[in-house]
Amino acid sequence: MKVLASCWLKTMLLRFLGYGVLIAVFAALIHVYVVYPLYVKKLPYFANAFRxxxxxxxxxxxxxxxxxxxxxxxxxxxxxxxxxxxxxxxxHVGRCGVNTGVAPNAEIFRFASMTKVLTGVAMLEVAESLSISLNTPVVSYFPELSLEKVQDERVLRITLRHLLNHSSGLGGPFGSDNMIKQGESPWCPDNLAAMETIRLAGEPGTNHLYSNVAYCLLGEVISRVSGVEYQKYIEQNYLSQYPSLQFIQGEFLPTEPAYDFSNDYRFDESYVSWLDFHAIAPAAGLMGKPEEFARLVWHLYRDNPDVLNAANLQQCREKGLDRCYSNTFVIHEGDNGIKVGVQQGYLPGASSLVAISSRGEVLVWTAPGAPLEAKYRDRMAGEVVKLLLNQHE
Incomplete structure (x- = not known):
């Protein structure tokens, strides 16, 4: 009798533990699905990525x-x-890619905001050759503006330097930076009189907000001081030795990859029908072979090492901001004194990054897809910086 009771008790305990484990596993799965539904839905994709x-x-x-x-x-x-x-x-050039043996990497890629590196360097070189101070007010290049009609007087204090390091105040929530907003026509570069009515997000030099329109304005300044339209100026002075590098005209080319829009929740491939590629050209208009773009940046840095040595944006650092730009790059400095500048890029279905180190190294990454979450852009940038800072140690 005691033996039977003991067996029954053990059986009940095992069932209790078994049911408990099943309930716990079921609850954990429900929790994961509720908290991370996107990741659960992407499990087949993650399996393909692993392979x-x-x-x-x-x-x-x-x-x-x-x-x-x-x-x-x-x-x-x-x-x-x-x-x-x-x-x-x-x-010396090295390259890593996915070689499936079925479909080789496409040759031409949309570089998006990596274009800002070239626009920034072009502005610095133009300023040096023509003895232009980067502290010059931007409005001085646009005589069509009626300075008396400018509603936000801070606009009068925006300088070329503020445009370069994204401290102009043109970004932010007030509609000043409408370069990639569907349904809105950009006011730069064809309606600069709109600067009379725009409102800045903060005092120039203190308000660090990423701004595409700032680089559109830099492109227009380059055009006006050189007497050559921006795209032609860049093609003539920088792209002649790199045949694949060109400005996006709109529709996708046969040599581009199959861009993956599955992580884009606002845009799809139809963006090519409404985005103003002429307006966005100085900020995000370049495309071409990643290796040729990397070579171009390598030569640009060799001739312009000071792009990593702009004045420290101390006020930005004191505010704890993690995207303090200096001459288009976010500058990171290691304990070993090495500096790394990073510029990321994004267009719908296309992510990219270019980094240069004060050792003279250049790294370019391209992927035909948007990040699953924004944090992965930061993670990629962080790992690139860590890799370049720790080279040769």
């Missing part, structure tokens, strides 16, 4: 861990395709 990771290959000498940027961040959280180009201080 694609085995097809990542690197050619020539690249830094240790460069391929892991594709496997651990780019493939799972951006797109099942992507590539990295690395050029060392001596000009």
């Amino acid at each position: 694609a990771g085995f097809d990542v290959e690197c050619r020539a000498a690249v830094p240790t861990g460069l391929d892991d940027l594709l496997r651990q961040i780019s493939l799972p959280f951006f797109s099942l395709d992507g590539q990295l180009v690395f050029i060392d201080s001596k000009g």
